[in-house]
Amino acid sequence: MSTAEQSLAFERLVRPHFDRLYRLAWRLTGAKAEAEDLFQELLVKAYSKLDDLVEIEEPGSWLCRVMYNLFIDERRRFARQRLHTVDEGHLGGDGLEGLPGTENPVLDNERLERINELDNALAQLSDDHRVVVLLHDTEGYKLSEIEELTGIPVGTVKSRLHRARARLREILVANGTIS
């Protein structure tokens, strides 16, 4: 297979899953630049495994698992804290594009403030808790799907989910976002 044919075959396999993968990258990293890096690294890795990829029945799930493993590897390798800045946070710059507005600016502003507080609260969670709560409660993954993606047993996922929600509630009540 020529390089051009390889590229075409690769694109046909991965492109249908781009939106799902990009969402996962965002939820894992919480910042645009890191999400794009992770997405890019996944594609590079997947391209190097093209021979395997063509044989896989559900490439989307496989790609998600590889992305999650890359995220974990990266986190372990650098043992770095997730950086969260206004520019790269959910509400800065490009983040606003993801927020559909209404015709009521007061309502929009209130919503922005609440989301901003949620953003700050999520940043106070550990990566393990943040990822589980976002995948389950925001992205709608089932517990079994999180287990399949992360390799973490359902019981542990449940426990992390419970603790993450409780911590979020605690933070959001304390700062007056919810009462």
Added chain:
Amino acid sequence: MQNTDTNRQDQEVLELLKDYPMPAADAAFYDQALVRATHEGSRRQRNKWMLTGFGAAVAATIAAWMIGGMLLNDPQLPDAEMTIPGVTMALAEPRTVNLVFASATALDSATLTVSLPDGIELSGFPGQREITWETSLNEGKNLLPLTLVALTPVGGELLARLEHEDRDRTFRLRVDVT
């Protein structure tokens, strides 16, 4: 009453989470990512062949470094106490440093990571401080030529980390810039 409050608060948290926005990717990002992936993937495959072709294969039994054409044979595993080999470079002039690893056995799916000191770049990887290859290594000597460029006169220590399964070994190369 307290349980009621908690339940209502939990519900509010869930509603907030469901409503938590996320921006779409930039219009051109997917296309650019695809191009970069196929380009980078091809380059890594070439690097893999380059390493394999020269005999790749290190693992836990790397034994020798060849620096600037000078072979430093050492049948023992290098350790932190050994004198760190070094190379001297001129500022802004590319210098090819040949690293030779010798392995007692062939190894599949080894990972080689080169970490560069500040001010030193690997030709073809502008701005990258860490470059990783996946490679298969054969029994014998394995040559990895690295073309370095010094952007500042500071120099430092280059690290080459080889990982295979649960084993890893890190080699150091002192880089002086004149």
